Structure formats: structure tokens, C-alpha cells
Amino acid sequence: MSNYEDNLAIEKKWQEIWEREQLARVDTSDPAVKGTYLLVMLPYPSGDRLHVGHARTYFLTDALHRFLRQRGQNVFCPMGWDAFGLPAENYAIQKGIHPRTSTLANIAAMKEQFRAWGVLYDWSKEVTTCEPEYYRWNQWFFLKMLEKGLAVRKKASVNWCPSCETVLANEQAEGGTCERCKSPVTQRELEQWFLKITDYADSLLEGLDGLEKWPEKVRTMQRNWIGRSVGADLDFVVPALGETVRVFTTRPDTVFGVTALILAPEHPLVPRLLAGHPDRAALEAWVRSVRSQDRIARESETAEKDGRFTGFTARHPFTGAEVPVWIANFVIADYGTAALMAVPGHDTRDHEFCTKYGLPIVEVVKRPASADPAIACWTGEGTMVNSGPYDGVPSAEAGEAIALAAEEKGLGGAKVRFRLRDWLISRQRYWGTPIPMIHCEKDGWVPVPEKDLPVILPPDAPFTGKGGNPLDKVESFLRAACPRCGGPGRRETDTMDTFVDSSWYFIRYLDPKNADRPFDPSIAARWAPVNQYIGGIEHAILHLLYARFFVRVIKSLGLVSFDEPFAALFNQGMITRRSPGGRVEKMSKSRGNAVSLDPLIAEKGADAVRAYVLFLGPPEKETEWNDDGIAGPERFLYRVRGTVEGFLSSGADPRRDPADPAAAAARRRHIAVRKVTAAFEAFSFHTAVAHLMEFSRHAAELCGDPGAEAGEKAATLRTLVALLHPVAPHLSEEMHQRLGGTRSLLLEGWPAFDPSLAEEETVAFAVQVSGKLRGQVVLRRDAGEEELVRAALADETISRWVTGKERVKTVFVPGRLLNLVVR
């Protein structure tokens, strides 16, 4: 009846029809057209073949896309390419192939894959971020941020590989060694461009409360990442230098317990503190060694606390006592003020440090009587002691009073600080958006005028992997006249972090060819924000946070009127599979457990693979791939096809309507529509497939029954193929056509159901005796309590549990259950 070649021919046929008829195309520029914006995270065009672990997002999104279209919604679902990035550049270094060449080839290959999967996008809105038409607007946004003081240049410590002579992203320096050459990573101070995302810290935090259609998990992760802390700034004067060291503390109440002041090795005062020290050379060497340590290793909680006394003391802002000034490795340079007050009595880290170096420990918060006296360092609240005027006051109250007192003395005051750091966008890389700045000896950093955008990435650059950024060696790019004075200038060769590209691409999709502006605000007003965003949890923090920041900036430029880019977010779970080692792990090429997609599709067809991937399990959870499991969905699709073909070969008219709209078989049909619809609405694709399988069994049985009514048979099959479309689009279209359909199912409308018919007429009521199931009684759905009790007692297997006992209570749940409680 059917074979794989035939399946593939059918799939190819419909892929061509969808493409030719441009069924996914939306005219976003037409003010009369409205709809739903469905977005899937744009992929990086990698050279590796995609495996089934990757495909889940796209199948999921496509099923939803088709479902919404069938329900009559005008869905905008675009696709594009996150085309800049390190892998292409590394490939150029290894193979000598230009990043642009490999990237464009990868894009073409992936596009071909998407086509073969039968996923539907509005390709007329395609965006490729490595094209000047796109990245010129990255540059434009950068200039706007510069004007607003949101793009700034400042020093930062970065991961540096001395062998590759390049900076590394944190994830490329994991474990303290370079991902590529395995040599130890050091830290370097470099002048870098930053975007001041911290200016929006409060807004980004508060905005999370309104994102009710985001997973709670992601919102929590972002909250922790932003890390708002309420406390106080306090000033300690170092009299010998005439300088003030400001510290931030979340526990101003413990200020009377301070026994040391500790600075990060990066603290600006450190050079002066060490300048006159008798052991200066050794101390400076120590500071250098700490600073060059890998940040991840240094900031790990398990790292040994290491410090040095500077020989200086600072004056306590409240007691006036002399407090020793130390430098220590565990004080983080870019959090707070890079300095802290050590309260060893009430902070475990300070306790560890002060114990190690023999510094005094003072108790200033009396723990409540209920607290465990064995705990050496009480970090909770309590009553103040040894704190002068604050003795006897509850610690929380004392904290506020002390912050206020500090403010009155001009020595600090209440303060809110964030863990969130500014976004470092400079990359010493070729394959990215050039930062549109020119350095002039006379005028310093001067922005490239808007009219001169885009600053084009020069096509030829030497990819040696040595000597840092290839752009540094492209003379024609480097040399540029200062836009201000016309004198000789040197172009910035750093390029932008690729997260810039993905921070606003979803708005560009709406108006991708606009040459005058990043997008037309009136189009954005109609279509943005995105109604439903789908992607991996791995982007829970950075990408989503940066995009939320960008949209706030874009709003401040008056181009959009909303704050949040993504109204609803869905994160699909990973697909796992047993590795050669026997462990169940995330599917990936490097773990050796990937199932490649293209051969599987070539063998089973895209529909079967789609149906199986959707059937695997709840889409938001991780789920295990089983190589044999695909047989189930395959048989299911085969059965659907066989049933339709069998029906047609009998010569029956597929367009007929049922003779009896309320017949038992019609009820089965209405029930199926109700269940499948509800499952799709709930993103429960796996149960939708399960319901479809059940319905297909019913359809096969009905059509195989010569006595069954032909109109109902036809209606059942028409319904089945329509409901099947989001799961198996090719087969459903083909069957729909053979059943007399004249246009795509995408245009035909979703089957309706009559609620009054979408229930079985009779119900098998569960009958319990004292909570234990003792039997079932089949009655009408709307049977009452008395009727059910009578029927239950008439049933011998049930009644023998009741006779001779006293009935103390009867619980009746309409349409479901009866519980006779006896004693």
C-alpha cells in the first residue's frame, strides 16, 4: 500500500506547495493586518548536522504555528540567523575558509534541513545578523546609547590566553584553561566598551513581576542574577593617607563588631597603601599574582582565603577606634565598592578570615535563646550588645538607625546595590559588528557619524590565530580620519558581543528591509511585543536579560511603547539518551549519544520523526530518547493512511455528512476534537498525539465496519486528518486532498465540537465501600445519588461488602463516583 519512497514523495510535494503558495507569509506593513507573533529563538548556523535534540524546539513551534493558523489566527513566525560568532572564526583559523563563506554555506544547508522537516516560516522576513543591512543598526543603537551615556569605556579585567593572544569569554576559560590550546588563562586589565545595563537594574527586576506567562524558574534565575541587596555605605578614613575607604554592607547593625577593613587587590587605593611598605616588592608581587588568577578559580567558595596586612589603620566611623587595613583575595573587585568591613562575629567568611590571621572577634548581636549555642558565628538577627547606644535594640532596627546616623555624620548612608554588572560588549575578534568609534590623538574617542554607517567589516583579514584580533592588521580599516578634527585617527578594532545581535532581532523581523531606520515604529506598535517566545532554558539569563534591557533603551528612544519584549515564554526540555558509557545524558555530538536527524527523516519521513519527538514526553521537561520508540508513531501514521485509502477504495463519497449528528460514533468524534484541542491549547503535545492515536483506532474500526454509516465515516476521517495536521503536516495534507479537500488544511479551519455531544452518554461509576473500590455501575452520566445507590446495592459483588453493616455516610460525586461508608 505504501512505502518510504512514496512517503518522501508526498512530503516533498507538500513542502513545495507550502513554499509556492507562501502560506506563512504575513504582510506586517499593512495596517489592516493583525495577528499573533510566534517566535522561536534564532539559531546559530553551525556546520554540524543537527540532531534530534535540536529539532524539538522547531517541531514544537511548528505544531503550535499550524494549530493557531488552523484556528484562523494570522500568525507571524519568522526565521533568521545568529550569524556572527567565534566558531566561524576558529574554523577560518583551522581551515583557512573565510567566516562569511562558511557561515553562508551553513545557512544554506540549515535552510534546506528546515525545508525537509516541513517547518513553516515566513522566509520573506529572513534576517542574517552578519550582513551590513542588519549590523549597521547595532552600530546605530550603540551611538544612541553613547549619546545617552549608556555606552561607556572603562577598564575591566578579562580572561586572557597568553598563547592565543586573545581574550576569552568566561565559558571558554572554564576551569582556568583555554578551551583551544589548554594553556592557563590569566587576567588582564583592558579598556573595554560597556553597556550600562545596571542603570536599568531596578526596572529589569520589577518588570519580572509582570511576566506572568514566563516560567517561574526563569524569573527566579533573573532575580538572583540581578541580585538586589539593601544595606548601607559606610566610610572609613585612613588618616595616614588622608583618604576615605567606602564599604558596602548589608548588615550595618554589626558595625560595632568590625575588626578589620579588607580591600580587593584591585582597589584603587592599593598602590598607595603598598608604596611605603618595607616589604613592598613582595606584597606587590602577591597582589599581581592574585589579580592574574582565573576569576572562576579565585571566586570559588572553596578557594583558600588569603590576605596581607598593609600596615595602615582606618578610623571606625562610630567608635573612632583604629581598625587594621588588609588586602584579601576573596574581596571581589567589581561588586559594591571593592572593599568590605570585616565582622568576624557575624559573617562566616569574615570569621574564617579573621580566625586564620588571628584578628579579634567581637559579638555585637546576641542570638535569641532558641538559637543553637554551638554555632560559632551567628549570622541571624538578635539583640544588640557591645554596640554603645544601640545596646538592647533589636538588630534590624539598629541597622536602620545606624545607616541614618552614618548619613547624618556625612559618612555614608542607606544604599541599594546590585550583583548585576555592566555588560562588556568588546570582543577582540574579527567576526562581529565593528564598534563605530575612531580614536584621535587630539580628540580622544570620537563616534562615527550616523551618516557614515555602516562601518563595514573588511572582507580580507589574516586568520592566523596568533597576534590577537585580525582586524588590527588591516591597514585600510585601521586608518580613518577623525570625524571631529579631520586629523589622523585609528578605528576601534574591537567588535561587539553577539548577544547584541540577538537583543533586538525580533523587532527587525517585522521590517527587515528598512534602510532608513532599524524598523518602522508603527509596524512594531502593531506586532510587538512577541506573543509567544520559544527556546532553550540555556538562554534564561543572558539573552533574555539583554533583550529586556535593549527594549527599555529602544523605548527611551521613542521607537516602541512597551517595556517587555516577550509576553509569554516557553522553554522546552532537553532530549537525553544513554551514552556509550551507560549514563543518561543530554544528547550531544561530543557525548557520542546524538541521533542524527537527516538519515532518520530519510528513512522514516519527517512526519514520523515529528510525531515521535512530540510524543516523547511533556515538552517542558527533559525526556529520554528511545531508538525503538519511533515504531509507535510510525504505525499510527501508517494506520491513518491505510484507513483513509481503504475508505476511498470502497468508492464512498468522502464529502458526505453524517446522517445522525448525535449517534454514538459522532460523540466519539466530538470527544476527540475536544481532547485534542485542549491538549494543544495546553502545550501538551504528547497527550495530543495520544488522543489522536486513540481516535485513529476508532476511525479504523468504524471504517472497517460495513454496517456503519458512510457519512459518519467520512466526517470522522475529515476530522482526523485536520486534527493530525500540527503533528504530521504532510500526510494530513495529502489525506485531506484525497478526501476531497481543495486547499491547504492551514486554510480550512479547525474542527469544531458540540459540548453537549463531547461526552459519553453513559458513565461507569466507581463504587467504593469505605473508600475501597468494590465495583462499577454503568448509568447515564446525569444519574442522581439515589438511583446510583439503588443500582450499586443491586450489584451482588458490591452489596456483599455492605450487608450486615451500618451505613454511616454516603459520598456522591456526580458523573464519577459513589462511596458508601460503613461501620
Place this chain on the structure above:
RNA sequence: GCCGGAGUGGCGGAACUGGCAGACGCAGGGGACUUAAAAUCCCCAGCCCCGCAAGGGGAGUGAGGGUUCAAAUCCCUCCUCCGGCACCA
């Protein structure tokens, strides 16, 4: 350590708002078709006990306790696994 999430048959998983645990599949067993196999179709099937059988009974959703007529679902304590963050003053 902190913050999320999860633990249900041999396996993936289902179960509305507390109301018949195991839907739908995989793997398994039996049968039909076939010279045979594959494919396909039909039937059986979570576990333990009693019974030749029809059938009957029991325990059971990570462990222990609780609330309730009724708990996978709610509450308490604990264990395990996965993900994220991790010296943030």
C-alpha cells in the same frame, strides 16, 4: 550552601479543581496471514497471593508520618536525582 524542578510498571510517560492509579506508546507473550520471514492485523499483559478456570483478595505512585469518606495530588519530616547560582560583603 542557596534557589528552582523532579521521583508513578521492564522503559518513555498519563491522571480535570483531592474522586476508579498506570491512558497512549515502546519492549514482551500468544494468535491470524505467509512455503518462510518481514510488514500488517487481532488478543493478553503492572506486582504479590488463592484458584485448573471463571473469578476473588492484598499491597502499591522515593521513605516515614498526618489531614480526609477518599491522597500520585494537600500538610510535616527525611532521602535521591537533575538544572541554575555559588566568597556578592
